[in-house]
Amino acid sequence: MPEDPIALLQAGAARHAEGALAEAERLYRQVLKRRPQEPNAHNLLGVLARQRGDVAGALRHTERALAAAPEEPVFLANRGAALAEAGRLAEAVIALRAALVRRPGDAVALRNLGQALAALGDPAAALPVLEQAAALQSEAPEPLLALAHARREAGDATGAAEAARAALERAGTRPGLAGQARFLLAGLGAAPAPDRAPAAYVRGLFDQFAPRFEAELTGRLAYRTPALLAALLPAAGIAPQRRLRVLDLGCGTGLSGAALAPFARRLEGLDLSSRMLAEARRRGLYDALHEADLLDWLPRQAAGFDLVAAADVLNYLGDLAPALAGIAAALAPGGHALFSVEAQGEAGEGAPFTLGEALRYRHDPAHVAALATAAGLVPVARQAAVLRQERGAPVAGALFLLRCG
Ligand SMILES: C[S@@+](CC[C@H](N)C(=O)[O-])C[C@H]1O[C@@H](n2cnc3c(N)ncnc32)[C@H](O)[C@@H]1O
Structure with missing residues (x-):
């Protein structure tokens, strides 16, 4: 087992990328034993906490990462994502905007910003941001789905259906995303209504709505x-x-x-x-x-x-x-x-x-x-x-x- 904090951090990130969350966490914590303020370890522990649905942990670690490196755009973006999940939307918008000033091409930060703005009831601000996110990740269905929802909320049914169809084309073998795109099309009157709302849609909707x-x-x-x-x-x-x-x-x-x-x-x-x-x-x-x-x-x-x-x-x-x-x-x-x-x-x-x-x-x-x-x-x-x-x-x-x- 390497003792060098940088090597430990890299080993943790590799395990993290493979989905071995417990092992990644153990390695990040070893980094913090050697360097308690190490911002990358706190940042990655924040990401990991968010993946596990531990919003309080995500907030705690992203705050500590930023305390050590307040200008780092990746930390700002992860802080914004954690704040959004905690329902602290106005603060999330500030952190995500700060991240994007420093790293304008961060498609995930753009999507999170657009969704936070839409949830705050500001579709005029959300739409261009989500359009940019969709253009940057032109083969990904997720930003297109977010764009479709924002357009629907803004009253643009035609534009929403267009984005939902594009998301459906790109969903490929991912049945969850395809089901959500079809459901959205049905709500817009552009496809037959299924017998129920997809469970993944309901879960996602209420998970993000829960704090508010x-x-x-x-x-x-x-x-x-x-x-x-x-x-x-x-x-x-x-x-x-x-x-x-x-x-x-x-x-x-x-x-x-x-x-x-x-x-x-x-x-x-x-x-x-x-x-x-x-x-x-x-x-x-x-x-x-x-x-x-x-x-x-x-x-x-x-x-x-x-x-x-x-x-x-x-x-x-x-x-x-x-x-x-x-x-x-x-x-x-x-x-x-x-x-x-x-x-x-x-x-x-x-x-x-x-x-x-x-x-x-x-x-x-x-x-x-x-x-x-x-x-x-x-x-x-x-x-x-x-x-x-x-x-x-x-x-x-x-x-x-x-x-x-
Ligand atoms: C609008 S909330 C109402 C919550 C609560 N009954 C109240 O009156 O405040 C609807 C809830 O139903 C849950 N829900 C919707 N479809 C469900 C299903 N098929 N199985 C379990 N829960 C479901 C959602 O996750 C959400 O929390």
Whole structure:
């Protein structure tokens, strides 16, 4: 084993490139034992922490790398990426811009900057940056997908579809990216809607949204679904007496769990997004949290729950038959299902579901009711409601409470 810090660092970087993260970390830490301030070791440990989803570790190490070398563009770019993942978007923009002044051709920094600007609601600034990122990596699908999303958010459906088609052409054998490009095309009305949103898309969306989710939902978006759903329970004779085994599907950060907790003797949550689950864990409200796709997980549960809830979750699924069958299977006899869907208006007349430009499904409530009956769920209450605001307009929905027959 080499003792020289530079040789150790190079050995670590080689292991890192091969994907041997634990071994790379061990070597970087050996560098720091010999040279505690070594900025390259801190920078690479920051990258490694980000790859593992450890945002706090990424922030700590990138800060230490920059403390030793404040002008180094690679460190600034990695600091920006870590800040963006932590939801500190304004600071991320500053770090990424500083990196790009020193290294203008860094395509990944450009993509991260464009995505941060788009998430800050500034598509006019985001679009030229993402166009530059896509031009620099003209064979890569990722910057084109980011560009397509930003154009969609800016209201340029034609340009978004063009970029999504180009991403699809370049996705090659990478089914995850191809599925995301097809889903985006479907949301733009340029391809048939699939039966569900790709799991990788939902996970990515909520992983990056997690640090900002609660502030945005309860603030600007006036999100009310958990409270509206919970209010259906006492009206149907179910008192908040902490008696039920409750499953919160797509629990997110736990806003829905907080509304359901007064009914729960035991509260379990499930979500696709590890970062949403990390926020939920911090709440200390759940007895168990599961990282899984509800469609995979539910069929494995045998009649274990008295209440299965899904607040603002089923709008990431088109065909609700498998989810409703899974919910019915997970309920004990006499247990209840409680969920919201976004309701489709005139445009979707006749179709069981449509995929909107916001990339969420809207359902025909009458069709949902028929599917629930087919799954063995008996209607108890159904209510039309405004679920939240979007771009200043109300989002219409339907709330369902059903009993397992
Ligand atoms: C809009 S959030 C709602 C979170 C929470 N229920 C609330 O009311 O605040 C939707 C959540 O559903 C999760 N989700 C969507 N589709 C899912 C699936 N198929 N399996 C598990 N979780 C899913 C997302 O990751 C996200 O955290």
